[in-house]
Amino acid sequence: MRLFEIGLVVATLASGFIWLLDALFFAARRKRNAGLLDDGKDPVVVDYAKAFFPVLAIVLILRSFVAEPFRIPSNSMMPTLLTGDFILVNKFSYGLRLPISNTKIFAVGEPKRGDVIVFKPPQSPDQDWIKRIIGLPGDTVAYRGNQVYVNGKPFEYQYVGEYVGKGSGAEMTGASQLTEKLPGRPHAILELDKAAFDQGEGEWTVPPGHYFVMGDNRDRSDDARFWPSHFLPEQNIRGKAFMIWMNCDSIGSLCKNNFDTSRIGSGIQ
Structure with a gap:
């Protein structure tokens, strides 16, 4: 890209x-x-x-x-976004930035908790990743027992049912789908009931000019819980994801007949 x-x-x-x-x-x-x-x-x-x-x-x-297209390459944001989703990112949501350098030249608004954003991770600045903002500057974020806490207050969760994946997301079949009731931005997440690996538990205080981001697929996401720095600098944000304009789940670069037309035009919550 x-x-x-x-x-x-x-x-x-x-x-x-x-x-x-x-x-x-x-x-x-x-x-x-x-x-x-x-x-x-x-x-x-x-x-x-x-x-x-x-x-x-x-x-x-x-x-x-204005808007830039991206393709979702992994399962880290399931079930909100699926591998093969082609999305549009609003480049004007947080201000105008110069191409290549991503330097902000005109401020418009600030990222909000719950926004799904595309960014360049500090440890891989040549790549574009996508996650959800959980912690804002000054927040204390904790993750314990599959539950998110912000400033000492836990998010509420509602069990939806057993998730059934397809295509590249079939590996998540059997995971628990829940609604994470992030204030003002409830959204779906996935959790494995018996995850035999590091859950990324801990507590972090977000410094000024930085954000704490997590994937909605909590047990298949390389997010701020695991980063050396734990935080995303504001200048690394490329924009806010707002719409799916196509889906093609494929192995390699060819879509063949793997189009899912039902996802075309879907908004990103």
Whole structure:
């Protein structure tokens, strides 16, 4: 994803520069010489630059400042998001950021507890991950006995039933599906009843300018509980996930016939 972003910026700047350079120094000369040694036509490279620059510029602006597509690569956010979901991320929710550097140039709003966000994890800054915000700056977050506590108050949970997965999510069949009643943002989570590994229990106080994030699939999520730093810097956030626009659960890069049309247009809670 980062290589694509860099390539898009470079291609946009290059095509724009070629078009501008030609307009300032060469176009008038070709027009004057038309009919003599020059037929007055644009060189191929200039012709391509004129054709591609407007398209590239529009894509870059939309992708950098409006909405950006991502594909969910793992089961860490089940059952909210499934492997193969193609989602849109609102790039304007928390402010305008420059492409590549992700530097904020204009603040709009602040992330809220319960938001599902795409970000670059501190330990893997070349990747894009997705989790849910649980702790805000200044919060004390604890996780004990499959229960989340924020500032000493436990979240309430309601058992929904036994989860039945399909495709890449079949491994979670038999897990317990619950509604985690995060204030103002209740959402579904999955828990394994007999998880024979580190549950990531502990207590953490979120420093200023940072957030504590967790996956909804609590026993299949590499989230802030396990990170060396435990916290996500605000400047690493890329945007807020808000809609599923396609689902294709596949092995490798080919979707073949594994489209799930029922998920198209679903909002992300």
